[in-house]
Amino acid sequence: MVYKTIDEANQAVVSKIIAGSPFLLDVVPAMDVIDEFKHGKVLLHAGPPITYDKMIDPVQGACIGAALFEGWADNEDDARKLMESGEVTLIPCHHVDAVGPMGGITSAHMPLVVVENRTDGNRAYCTMNEGIGAVLRFGANGPEVIDRLRWMRDVLGPVLSKALQTREPLNVNVLIAKAIAMGDEFHQRNIAASLAFLKEMSPSIVALDIDQKDKEDVIQFLADTDQFFLNIMMASAKSVMDGARQIQEGTIVTAMCRNGYEFGIRIAGMGDEWFTGPVNTPHGLYFSGFSEDDASPDMGDSAITETFGVGGFAMIAAPAVTRFVGTGGFFDALHTSEDMTEITTASNPNFPIPTWDFRGISIGIDARKVVETGILPVINTGIANKKAGLGQIGAGTVNPPMEAFEKAVLAYAKKLGFEE
């Protein structure tokens, strides 16, 4: 108990966020770094804890895809029965130092990026981005999806791992600082960071003594995958926020995530406890033929990017995607980022935003301020079809439920002796 006030504790948490220094070390099979995979059939999922029956269709679809990928079943029906039987243990990614995009379904043999926060010595993990179209994270589980997952397991993961071993670990802060100046906000838009990543990695990849076709495929995949960096950003944000939440005091939000059913947050002072409320459905722009009626409720651990201060909080950094806020454009983005400063504690000077007069990203969401002001965090997000496997149907923004913040504030107040 070294802090006198909550403000002091919050400041300490925020200092840790600023000091955070994530490095990309390796890409490894999930079971090599997460012990839980060694005990029976295990799947990780995004968001706070949930049971299979409460999962929405795209997340169930992803579970089935993972079961097929792991070879637990050879057809969809059997895979579904297996999932319904309860034989598969479901664990939130967040409980095992990981984060997962959209459904967040992660299985033992999927390759994960390994990011180490060198300030606090902790590590965090995330699967790699599969590209767009029919992908597991949106609940697709057809042969094309499973084949790609196998290729990622057999080729992409090992190639990136080898390439990373031939060079210094990749300093992620440097990539973030560069790409924010090139118009990325790291949730909706990662193209600059993805290209910077490719630029960093390609000399190492082409120098590897491996099959030429594999090299070409890997380079082509990285060149095609605009959002490849998102998952590295997520793991990096997770590593920094987990480092910061070693301080178990104060009201800074240390995680925000959703499982399609509930939105969960953690605050520093309440450690591992989740505070939840029902998820909202995103608002945004839809591809032709789709509307909000087709949209899946909000899901994914990717809101760790907003927790870290990018994504919706850095909307102003990415003029190219500001239209997702509404149809207003630049000034709507400005207002969004300005609003977010009202619920955050500080600016991170390591990541100045040129379009914001070089102001640093806003960090340290204070749950007290959210409750006090009624201003909810703005999260940039992809929008999935509510039916499994039909993929992305749009993109937009979504808010967490106020209830989660209210519960967190009340619980912490009570923990400190508040009596109603």
Place this chain on the structure above:
Amino acid sequence: MLHTVIEKNSYQDSIVLMLLTNYLETLDGVNNVQVMMGTPANKDIFKTGGLATEELEAATPNDMVVVLDVDNEDLIDDVVKKAKVYLDEQSSGNDDENSGEERVKTWDKALEVAKDAPVALISVPGVYAASEVEKALDAGKNVFCFSDNVTIEDEARLKQMAHEKGLLLMGPDCGTGIANGLPLAFANRVRKGSIGIVGASGTGIQEVTAIIHKMGEGVTNAIGTGGRDLKAKVQGITFKDSIALLDQDPDVKVIVAISKPPAKEVRDDAVDLLRAAKKPVVAIFLGEKPEAHEKGLYRAYTLEETAKIAVGLLHGQEPTGNEDVAVKVPDVQLQPQQKYIKGYYSGGTLAYEAATLMNNTLGLHAENGVDGSILKKDGYEVLDLGDDVFTQGRPHPMIDATKRKEMMVSAGQDPETAAILLDIVLGYGTTDDMAGDLKDTIIKVKADAKAEGREIAVIATIVGTDMDPQDYSQQQKTLEEAGVILCENNAQAVKTALAVVGHPVEETPLPILPEQPSNVKMPAVSDRLKEMLTATRFLNIGLESFADAINESGGSAVQFDWKPIAGGNVELQKALLFLNKVDLKVGV
């Protein structure tokens, strides 16, 4: 029927194309449409959306592809043309009026962004007003509190607190003010000048400043105190500090004080303070008929006289008693039974002034009315339609003329009505065209009476200036076209009405007594208070139109979109308060 249009080598951002798609979908005759760049992934999306065509396959990632489902092929060209216009408009930029404004949602942010603003305007719901005023005072702001429903105990406490901090609390329930020539809340635009005003009356300040403006002089600062400041419980704290402030303002040459008669306990103090001023003072205690001036402290009976004496003094001229221009009696042919004047006012002080003049001139000896009925004796009637009893569930009569029109129609039907008095208040916060809203009713009232062989005089005054956001001369013209007898100010209008019914006001010049000694010393004025006189920057907490008025007039206001803490949830408010104060070392 599906049609495909491919624009070769025409790269557009995907979001722009999604917006374009949404727009094209709204066009008549378009069953379905999608515009995207021709990448392989996008082609899949076309197919999923039921828009697969053969031509689509030929498109490259550099081509913009429109796949369109229309029944009538003639529409295709039109849709493509509209798409191009849309893209052109998108690229020409976004014309957002609000782009540069400063807007905050929390106190922390407000105090950071508006740290250089010496004045905070507060217009939050009354139950929250006292605590917000206190926060603003704690932050070192002078406060203009428009909010009402603050208890008089809170008012006294907060004013004392402000005084001790060297700050000024204007209000609560302060409807108008001018700071450094900038309009606060419901105020007229008047030119800056050397007359400084302190007033406990909203429309009283508006009327006096407007008359001064019409006479070619100006007012840089008009300080509202709120209507209860000179009551015994509040002791005139704001009134006294304001007089001291204006007395020490080098730009003020003449001071005007407008108030209802002060409480007996406060009166001597207040008058003594006015006597202590270095500068000449014109005082009007509304409802009181003064008996004599004193050298340096001149007393007015009407708002018109107040303004005119002040302008005279500014020109080095003591009151002569001829400040009131002789009223020209209009030719109105009344029937013998037409005796009564009906006043339907939107401004409370103007109604009060009308009632005072009528009461005194006609010798009615009427008691002060209650509930908006300022005068009711025999058939004479003066209503303040802005009183709470008339505004329950409806807009203020300066904004909405409905109630006033009802009253006018029924007065017109009364065969004993001789004249109807009206005020048209211009300025910020009032409607754009009150004269236009009233015009048809005025014409109808006069015509209906005429059909029964009666003539009714409708007499009005416009409170406002040629700098107001409304078009002053157009308002004049509209009223004249409706057959209104338009007077220069309210006192003139009331006197005209009295002359019409055969009771002209007798004017008697007041003697000027020698200077009276004062037993009080002018209070000291803090630097923070002085900053108010030259303020250009404001923090506006609540009604956004107040910030707009300041911004439009050349000042700058930070808009604080105020909401109650935690959405008004009391348990959460208490928890937050607890968390903000808890000592972590001891707390657990």
